[in-house]
Amino acid sequence: MRRANYERESETVAFSGFLNAERQRILAAATPxxxxxxxxxxxxxxxYRAWNAVCSGTREGRHVTGLRYxxxxxxxxxxxxxxxxTQEMTLLREIIRVRMxxxxxxxxxxVFKTTAPGHTPPAAKERLRPATTERPPAPHAExxxxxxxxIERQVAPIEDQKLREALENAMRASAEWAKGVQSKKEP
Structure with a gap:
């Protein structure tokens, strides 16, 4: 058994302390x-962590196709x-640098550059991906x-005809769906 393992097994060491000690051991054994x-x-x-903290999930970050330090x-x-x-991010350069x-x-x-022509950006790949499976039709029962x-009695007090019809259609669709779900649950 190596000495490092023996020391680790004989006492409780915080994970961060272990990582730091292991890092030091690896660096000490390495050539310059x-x-x-x-x-x-x-x-x-x-x-990279700072870039992700500043730009990940933002409108600007969705247009990034690659990073290289x-x-x-x-x-x-x-x-x-x-x-x-590329132009937009060039204008935001100093703001991003300070936030990083x-x-x-x-x-x-x-340094901001435009990706070579023919490269499909990640956002476009997501939009082009075909649907994986067709959804089954919504449960429905007459x-x-x-x-x-x-339903007609409940919407009758509404004076606006378009609103009344829209609400009636929505209530009817909701009731048909609920009845369809219920009928699938019952044997």
């Missing part, structure tokens, strides 16, 4: 070149689905004469 690569990877993770220049390269969004800095990632700049008369 490999250590620099690992630190650059950690920095890029911080940049450039550690040599400390810039984030952002690909967008159209030239108009507040989220914990300092980048010297943001109403009795008494049920139809009751």
């Amino acid at each position: 070149k490999r250590r620099a690569q690992m630190e650059a990877a950690e920095e890029s993770r911080t940049v 450039l550690p040599e220049s400390n810039e984030l390269l952002v690909y967008l689905d159209s030239p108009s969004w 800095e507040r989220a914990g990632a300092h980048v010297d700049g943001l 109403l009795s004469e008494a049920e139809c008369t009751e």
Whole structure:
């Protein structure tokens, strides 16, 4: 059994403490070149997390087709689905950069480029995806004469004819659906 495992099994250690100790152990065993690569990877993770904190789920974020962190220049390269969004994001560059800095990632700049022609943006792929399965028809059962008369009686006090007819149609559809659901539950 390795010594690290023995120490971990003999006492209770917080997960964050374990992760930090394991990180230190891995970095200490790495060559200087490999250590620099690992630190650059950690920095890029911080940049991507900050980008997601600032832009994920926003109107602007839906038009992003790709991200690439450039550690040599400390810039984030952002690909967008159209030239108009590239222009829009260029105007928002400093606002996004400052928000990313507040989220914990300092980048010297943001570079916005339009995705190559022929690339289908993620939002468009979602719209083009065919329906996976057809939905079964809604449960439906014809109403009795008494049920139809009751609905007509309930909407009769409404003076506006269009409103009365719309409400009557809605109530009839709702009652037919409810009756259809109920009939499927009963054996």
